Amino acid sequence: GAGVSQTPSNKVTEKGKYVELRCDPISGHTALYWYRQSLGQGPEFLIYFQGTGAADDSGLPNDRFFAVRPEGSVSTLKIQRTERGDSAVYLCASSLSPGGTQYFGPGTRLTVL
Protein backbone atom coordinates (compact mmCIF):
# COMPACT_ATOMS: atom_id res chain seq x y z
CA GLY A 1 0.00 0.00 0.00
CA ALA A 2 1.02 3.62 -0.42
CA GLY A 3 2.94 5.13 2.44
CA VAL A 4 3.82 8.73 3.12
CA SER A 5 5.52 10.28 0.11
CA GLN A 6 7.67 13.38 0.00
CA THR A 7 8.90 15.43 -2.91
CA PRO A 8 11.47 16.29 -3.93
CA SER A 9 13.75 13.66 -2.44
CA ASN A 10 16.67 16.08 -2.74
CA LYS A 11 16.75 19.85 -3.02
CA VAL A 12 19.84 21.98 -3.47
CA THR A 13 19.39 25.71 -3.25
CA GLU A 14 21.40 28.85 -2.68
CA LYS A 15 21.44 30.92 0.47
CA GLY A 16 18.60 33.42 0.45
CA LYS A 17 16.33 31.48 -1.88
CA TYR A 18 12.77 30.26 -1.16
CA VAL A 19 11.93 26.54 -1.11
CA GLU A 20 8.79 24.43 -0.83
CA LEU A 21 8.76 20.84 0.37
CA ARG A 22 5.71 18.66 -0.21
CA CYS A 23 4.23 15.83 1.83
CA ASP A 24 1.51 13.41 0.74
CA PRO A 25 0.21 11.57 3.81
CA ILE A 26 -1.37 8.13 3.90
CA SER A 27 -4.92 8.38 2.58
CA GLY A 28 -7.41 8.97 5.39
CA HIS A 29 -4.85 10.06 7.96
CA THR A 30 -6.09 13.20 9.68
CA ALA A 31 -2.92 14.06 11.60
CA LEU A 32 0.25 15.24 9.86
CA TYR A 33 3.63 16.14 11.33
CA TRP A 34 6.83 17.76 10.11
CA TYR A 35 10.22 17.03 11.68
CA ARG A 36 13.75 18.12 10.85
CA GLN A 37 16.76 15.82 11.22
CA SER A 38 20.23 17.31 11.18
CA LEU A 39 23.32 15.19 10.66
CA GLY A 40 24.03 13.00 13.68
CA GLN A 41 20.82 13.96 15.44
CA GLY A 42 17.39 12.48 15.98
CA PRO A 43 14.35 14.07 14.33
CA GLU A 44 13.22 17.36 15.86
CA PHE A 45 9.53 18.31 15.88
CA LEU A 46 8.48 21.31 13.80
CA ILE A 47 4.69 21.39 13.43
CA TYR A 48 1.56 19.25 13.78
CA PHE A 49 -1.66 19.53 11.79
CA GLN A 50 -5.02 18.09 12.75
CA GLY A 51 -7.11 18.38 9.62
CA THR A 52 -6.46 21.72 7.96
CA GLY A 53 -5.32 23.59 11.04
CA ALA A 54 -1.92 23.81 12.65
CA ALA A 55 -2.61 22.50 16.13
CA ASP A 56 0.97 22.93 17.37
CA ASP A 57 3.62 25.00 15.59
CA SER A 58 5.88 25.39 18.62
CA GLY A 59 8.81 23.69 16.89
CA LEU A 60 9.13 26.10 13.98
CA PRO A 61 12.52 27.77 14.56
CA ASN A 62 11.58 31.25 13.32
CA ASP A 63 9.19 33.12 11.05
CA ARG A 64 11.06 32.06 7.90
CA PHE A 65 9.37 28.68 8.28
CA PHE A 66 5.70 28.22 7.44
CA ALA A 67 3.54 25.21 6.64
CA VAL A 68 0.07 24.76 5.19
CA ARG A 69 -2.41 21.97 4.69
CA PRO A 70 -5.32 23.68 2.92
CA GLU A 71 -7.51 20.66 2.19
CA GLY A 72 -6.54 18.47 5.10
CA SER A 73 -4.42 16.12 3.02
CA VAL A 74 -1.25 17.30 1.24
CA SER A 75 0.99 19.64 3.21
CA THR A 76 3.69 22.04 2.07
CA LEU A 77 6.55 23.27 4.25
CA LYS A 78 7.79 26.64 3.05
CA ILE A 79 11.15 28.15 3.96
CA GLN A 80 11.94 31.75 3.06
CA ARG A 81 15.40 33.32 2.78
CA THR A 82 17.14 29.98 3.32
CA GLU A 83 20.30 29.85 5.41
CA ARG A 84 23.10 27.28 5.42
CA GLY A 85 21.94 26.16 8.86
CA ASP A 86 18.62 25.06 7.34
CA SER A 87 20.42 22.17 5.63
CA ALA A 88 18.91 18.95 6.98
CA VAL A 89 16.53 16.11 6.13
CA TYR A 90 12.93 17.23 6.48
CA LEU A 91 10.67 14.35 7.48
CA CYS A 92 6.91 14.20 7.25
CA ALA A 93 4.74 11.74 9.18
CA SER A 94 1.03 11.02 9.34
CA SER A 95 -1.23 9.13 11.70
CA LEU A 96 -4.81 7.94 11.42
CA SER A 97 -5.79 10.06 14.40
CA PRO A 98 -4.08 12.09 17.14
CA GLY A 99 -2.05 9.84 19.42
CA GLY A 100 -1.85 7.09 16.84
CA THR A 101 1.28 5.56 15.37
CA GLN A 102 3.19 8.07 13.27
CA TYR A 103 4.25 6.74 9.87
CA PHE A 104 7.20 8.56 8.40
CA GLY A 105 8.04 9.36 4.81
CA PRO A 106 11.56 9.01 3.37
CA GLY A 107 12.29 12.71 3.82
CA THR A 108 13.56 15.54 1.66
CA ARG A 109 17.27 16.26 1.95
CA LEU A 110 17.71 20.04 1.75
CA THR A 111 21.15 21.46 1.06
CA VAL A 112 21.65 25.22 1.22
CA LEU A 113 24.88 26.34 -0.45
Added chain:
Amino acid sequence: TQLLEQSPQFLSIQEGENLTVYCNSSSVFSSLQWYRQEPGEGPVLLVTVVTGGEVKKLKRLTFQFGDARKDSSLHITAAQPGDTGLYLCAELQGGSEKLVFGKGTKLTVNP
Protein backbone atom coordinates in the same frame (compact mmCIF):
# COMPACT_ATOMS: atom_id res chain seq x y z
CA THR B 1 11.42 19.19 27.23
CA GLN B 2 12.78 15.89 28.49
CA LEU B 3 16.25 14.97 27.28
CA LEU B 4 16.66 11.40 26.05
CA GLU B 5 20.23 10.12 26.15
CA GLN B 6 21.19 7.13 24.04
CA SER B 7 24.32 5.04 24.29
CA PRO B 8 26.51 4.06 22.70
CA GLN B 9 26.45 6.60 19.90
CA PHE B 10 28.11 4.16 17.47
CA LEU B 11 28.40 0.38 17.51
CA SER B 12 30.12 -1.84 14.96
CA ILE B 13 29.93 -5.60 15.43
CA GLN B 14 30.27 -8.86 13.53
CA GLU B 15 27.34 -10.93 12.33
CA GLY B 16 26.20 -13.35 15.01
CA GLU B 17 27.19 -11.21 17.99
CA ASN B 18 24.77 -9.95 20.63
CA LEU B 19 24.39 -6.29 21.58
CA THR B 20 22.48 -3.95 23.85
CA VAL B 21 21.74 -0.26 23.38
CA TYR B 22 20.33 2.08 25.99
CA CYS B 23 17.98 5.02 26.37
CA ASN B 24 17.97 7.04 29.60
CA SER B 25 16.36 10.10 31.09
CA SER B 26 16.49 11.96 34.39
CA SER B 27 12.69 12.14 34.33
CA VAL B 28 10.03 9.45 34.26
CA PHE B 29 8.80 8.42 30.84
CA SER B 30 5.06 8.22 30.30
CA SER B 31 5.79 5.67 27.62
CA LEU B 32 8.69 5.04 25.30
CA GLN B 33 8.94 4.16 21.64
CA TRP B 34 11.81 2.51 19.76
CA TYR B 35 12.37 3.16 16.06
CA ARG B 36 14.82 1.92 13.43
CA GLN B 37 15.87 4.22 10.61
CA GLU B 38 17.73 2.98 7.55
CA PRO B 39 19.74 5.31 5.30
CA GLY B 40 17.50 7.38 3.05
CA GLU B 41 14.35 6.34 4.89
CA GLY B 42 12.22 7.67 7.71
CA PRO B 43 12.09 6.05 11.15
CA VAL B 44 9.91 2.94 11.49
CA LEU B 45 8.23 2.16 14.81
CA LEU B 46 9.42 -1.12 16.35
CA VAL B 47 7.68 -1.12 19.71
CA THR B 48 6.03 0.99 22.41
CA VAL B 49 6.62 0.20 26.09
CA VAL B 50 4.31 1.62 28.71
CA THR B 51 4.53 -0.26 32.02
CA GLY B 52 7.56 -0.25 34.32
CA GLY B 53 9.41 -3.58 34.11
CA GLU B 54 7.73 -4.46 30.83
CA VAL B 55 9.57 -6.74 28.41
CA LYS B 56 8.56 -7.06 24.77
CA LYS B 57 10.06 -9.33 22.15
CA LEU B 58 10.10 -8.87 18.40
CA LYS B 59 11.88 -11.86 16.84
CA ARG B 60 15.55 -11.41 17.85
CA LEU B 61 14.92 -8.02 19.46
CA THR B 62 14.09 -7.72 23.17
CA PHE B 63 12.92 -4.41 24.60
CA GLN B 64 12.92 -3.70 28.31
CA PHE B 65 11.44 -0.79 30.22
CA GLY B 66 13.05 -0.01 33.58
CA ASP B 67 11.03 -0.50 36.74
CA ALA B 68 11.20 3.23 37.48
CA ARG B 69 10.39 4.09 33.86
CA LYS B 70 13.51 6.24 33.51
CA ASP B 71 15.43 3.91 31.24
CA SER B 72 14.98 1.36 28.50
CA SER B 73 17.16 -1.07 26.63
CA LEU B 74 17.10 -2.86 23.31
CA HIS B 75 18.92 -6.19 23.09
CA ILE B 76 19.58 -7.88 19.74
CA THR B 77 20.53 -11.55 19.69
CA ALA B 78 22.67 -12.96 16.88
CA ALA B 79 22.80 -9.71 14.94
CA GLN B 80 22.51 -9.84 11.16
CA PRO B 81 23.61 -7.33 8.50
CA GLY B 82 19.92 -6.48 7.98
CA ASP B 83 19.86 -5.08 11.52
CA THR B 84 22.15 -2.27 10.43
CA GLY B 85 20.60 1.13 10.98
CA LEU B 86 20.01 4.01 13.38
CA TYR B 87 18.08 2.99 16.48
CA LEU B 88 16.14 5.83 18.03
CA CYS B 89 14.16 6.07 21.22
CA ALA B 90 11.38 8.64 21.50
CA GLU B 91 8.75 9.86 23.89
CA LEU B 92 5.43 11.48 23.11
CA GLN B 93 5.64 14.70 25.09
CA GLY B 94 2.90 14.89 27.68
CA GLY B 95 -0.23 16.72 26.58
CA SER B 96 0.94 17.06 23.00
CA GLU B 97 1.43 15.18 19.76
CA LYS B 98 5.12 16.06 19.75
CA LEU B 99 7.58 13.14 19.58
CA VAL B 100 10.89 13.91 21.28
CA PHE B 101 13.76 11.76 20.00
CA GLY B 102 17.17 10.84 21.31
CA LYS B 103 20.21 11.19 19.05
CA GLY B 104 20.20 7.48 18.31
CA THR B 105 22.66 4.61 18.20
CA LYS B 106 24.15 3.93 14.80
CA LEU B 107 24.58 0.16 14.47
CA THR B 108 26.67 -1.53 11.80
CA VAL B 109 26.62 -5.31 11.54
CA ASN B 110 29.44 -6.60 9.39
CA PRO B 111 29.06 -9.88 7.46
